[in-house]
Amino acid sequence: xxxxxxxxxxxxxxxxxxxxxxxxxxxxxxxxxxxxxxxxxxxxxxxxxxxxxxxxxxxxxxxxxxxxxxxxxxxxxxxxxxxxxxxxxxxxxxxxxxxxxxxxxxxxxxxxxxxxxxxxxxxxxxxxxxxxxxxxxxxxxxxxxxxxxxxxxxxxxxxxxxxxxxxxxxxxxxxxxxxxxxxxxxxxxxxxxxxxxxxxxxxxxxxxxxxxxxxxxxxxxxxxxxxxxxxxxxxxxxxxxxxxxxxxxxxxxxxxxxxxxxxxxxxxxxxxxxxxxxxxxxxxxxxxxxxxxxxxxxxxxxxxxxxxxxxxxxxxxxxxxxxxxxxxxxxxxxxxxxxxxxxxxxxxxxxxxxxxxxxxxxxxxxxxxxxxxx
Numbered sequence: 491x492x493x494x495x496x497x498x499x500x501x502x503x504x505x506x507x508x509x510x511x512x513x514x515x516x517x518x519x520x521x522x523x524x525x526x527x528x529x530x531x532x533x534x535x536x537x538x539x540x541x542x543x544x545x546x547x548x549x550x551x552x553x554x555x556x557x558x559x560x561x562x563x564x565x566x567x568x569x570x571x572x573x574x575x576x577x578x579x580x581x582x583x584x585x586x587x588x589x590x591x592x593x594x595x596x597x598x599x600x601x602x603x604x605x606x607x608x609x610x611x612x613x614x615x616x617x618x619x620x621x622x623x624x625x626x627x628x629x630x631x632x633x634x635x636x637x638x639x640x641x642x643x644x645x646x647x648x649x650x651x652x653x654x655x656x657x658x659x660x661x662x663x664x665x666x667x668x669x670x671x672x673x674x675x676x677x678x679x680x681x682x683x684x685x686x687x688x689x690x691x692x693x694x695x696x697x698x699x700x701x702x703x704x705x706x707x708x709x710x711x712x713x714x715x716x717x718x719x720x721x722x723x724x725x726x727x728x729x730x731x732x733x734x735x736x737x738x739x740x741x742x743x744x745x746x747x748x749x750x751x752x753x754x755x756x757x758x759x760x761x762x763x764x765x766x767x768x769x770x771x772x773x774x775x776x777x778x779x780x781x782x783x784x785x786x787x788x789x790x791x792x793x794x795x796x797x798x799x800x801x802x803x804x805x806x807x808x809x810x811x812x813x814x815x816x817x818x819x820x821x822x823x824x825x826x827x828x829x830x831x832x833x834x835x836x837x838x839x840x841x842x843x844x845x846x847x848x849x850x851x852x853x854x855x856x857x858x859x860x861x862x863x864x
Contacts, residue, residue, distance in 0.1 A: 519849055522548035522585040522609075524577055524600075525592035529698050530614050532563050533838035534589055539569050541856050546570065547585055550577045583607040587848070589841055590615055598636040601660065605639075610848055611660045612841050618643035618662035619730050629726040646844040647734065648853070649673060649788050655847045663844060664734075666836030667693050667727045667749060670760040672734045673791060673811055674828040677784040678764050679738040683772065684824070686743040690763040691731070693747070696754040696802070699832045707751070714753045721749050757802025758832045764824040774817040777824055781815050789854050790835060790843065800829035807831060808861040809839035831861075 521538060525531050526549035538544050549559055551574040559574060560567040575581075582588055583603070587610040590597040598617040605611060620626040621641075623634050634640065644658040645651055647669065655661060664672070671691045678684050697713050706712055728747050735743045766772055778796055785791040792812045794800060800812035808831060816825040830836050839857055846853045 517849075518543060518545050519845070520545045520547045520584065520586045521845075522550070522579075522582045522588040524550045524582070524588060524590050525596070526559070526574065527551045527554055527562060528591055529833055530837045530841075531589075531591035532566075533833045534591060534841065535559065535563070535566060535570060537834075537838060537842050537856050539566065543851065543855070546572070548575060548579050548581050548588075550575050550579055550582075552577055583609060585609050587612060587845060589613075589845075590617075591838070594630055595632055598634060598639060601639055602636055605659055610658075612646070612663060612844055612848075613643075613661070614663045614837055614841055616662075616665065616726065616730065618660060619645060619664065619668075620733060622729070622733075625729050629724075629729055645734070646840065647672060648840070648843055648847060649785070649791060650676065650734070650738070652847060655844055656850070658848060661844045661848065663837065663841045665727050665730055666695065666699055666758055666830070666832035667691075667725075667747075667760070668731045668734060669836050669840065670758050670811065670828040670830050671731050671747070671762060672738070674760060674762045674813060674826040675735055675764060676738045677781050678777070678824055678826075679735060679743075680784070681780050683764075683766055683770060683780075684739075685765040685767050686735075686739050686741070688765055689735070689743055689745045691745065691747045691760055692750075692763075693758060693760040694750040694752045695758050695832055696752060696756045698755050699758070699836075713751060717750055717752050719748055719750045725749055754802065756806055756831050756833055758828075758830050758836060759800070759802050760826075760828040762824075762826040762828065764826065766822045766824060771822075772817065772824075774815070777817055778815045781813060785813075790839075790857070800827055802829050802831070803863060804861055805829050805831050805835070806862045807834065808859055809835045809843065809857040810861065811835050 521544055523534050554574040555576045559570045559572050588604050590613040594615045597613045601611050618640050643660045643662045644654045646661040646663045732745050781793045785793050790809050792810050794814045799814050811830045814827040842856055846855050
């Protein structure tokens with residue numbers, strides 16, 4: 491379905507054409523975004539709109555159909571020239587790929603139709619992440635409408651599943667907490683060093699991680715100048731994290747996961763505690779080497795030099811995940827600090843990374859942006 495342009499065409503759906511200097515044809519990927527008014531939806535628009543190899547063809551919204559995208563998101567004025575359409579827009583089946591930036595429980599009802607039409611699907615919700623259907627239904631409190639999709643879906647963590655993603659029709663983009671926690675623990679699990687009966691993940695997230703909705707806890711007066719834990723009795727990212735860590739470990743893991751809400755817009759900082767197996771002696775230098783070797787060829791995982799610590803502001807607006815490695819010798823515990831932007835590497839940036847892999851493009855295309863400071 492992709493079109494090929496040998497010269498600058500008429501404006502491509504969302505933006506004025508940017509002239510190419512090569513004069514050679516490029517494949518243009520026709521993209522749809524279902525649920526384009528949430529934080530992950532507008533982040534997809536921001537990341538994709540400037541690209542010459544992408545035509546943003548459909549952007550849906552139930553509440554705003556018929557209204558200009560740029561009227562709702564002024565940061566896109568002059569860049570995105572299109573209107574929101576309804577979620578049942580028939581043009582979705584004409585796309586090469588459709589992103590679901592929707593709440594959980596939406597994609598499973600319509601993804602099959604798109605796949606049958608030859609459209610690739612990248613789902614940012616949790617509908618296809620957890621392979622155990624009964625476990626998914628327990629945590630998400632509903633019957634799953636598309637079990638075959640769960641069986642087919644590839645978990646879209648490129649640092650683990652890159653080869654499978656290349657062949658995938660349906661990708662389940664990992665959640666924000668699961669991305670940070672898995673990237674932190676996986677190297678040591680693969681090395682067989684951890685006592686996996688008592689892993690601990692203490693993670694803090696900006697308020698945007700809760701989505702764009704009017705809920706009292708997320709109002710400025712409620713969330714600012716305060717930090718609080720939530721989901722102590724259980725968080726629905728827990729089974730997703732455990733699934734990934736179990737695969738890396740080759741056996742089930744015991745994980746204590748405590749998320750916190752912090753008074754900032756974007757970012758996740760996860761502090762991970764990994765007890766080293768009894769009888770094994772390690773050094774901080776050995777742990778550092780394990781991480782540097784594991785992620786040596788990963789463009790978006792930055793293992794920091796010894797002594798440096800990550801901060802959420804260091805990765806704000808970027809697709810980079812920053813990891814610091816330390817070691818507490820008195821308790822024989824690996825200490826890992828992981829920072830990411832929950833809306834980029836934790837959601838839409840990782841979704842674009844998957845798009846690039848699925849279509850055989852440079853994995854970093856559209857994701858070269860430098861973090862914003864201050």
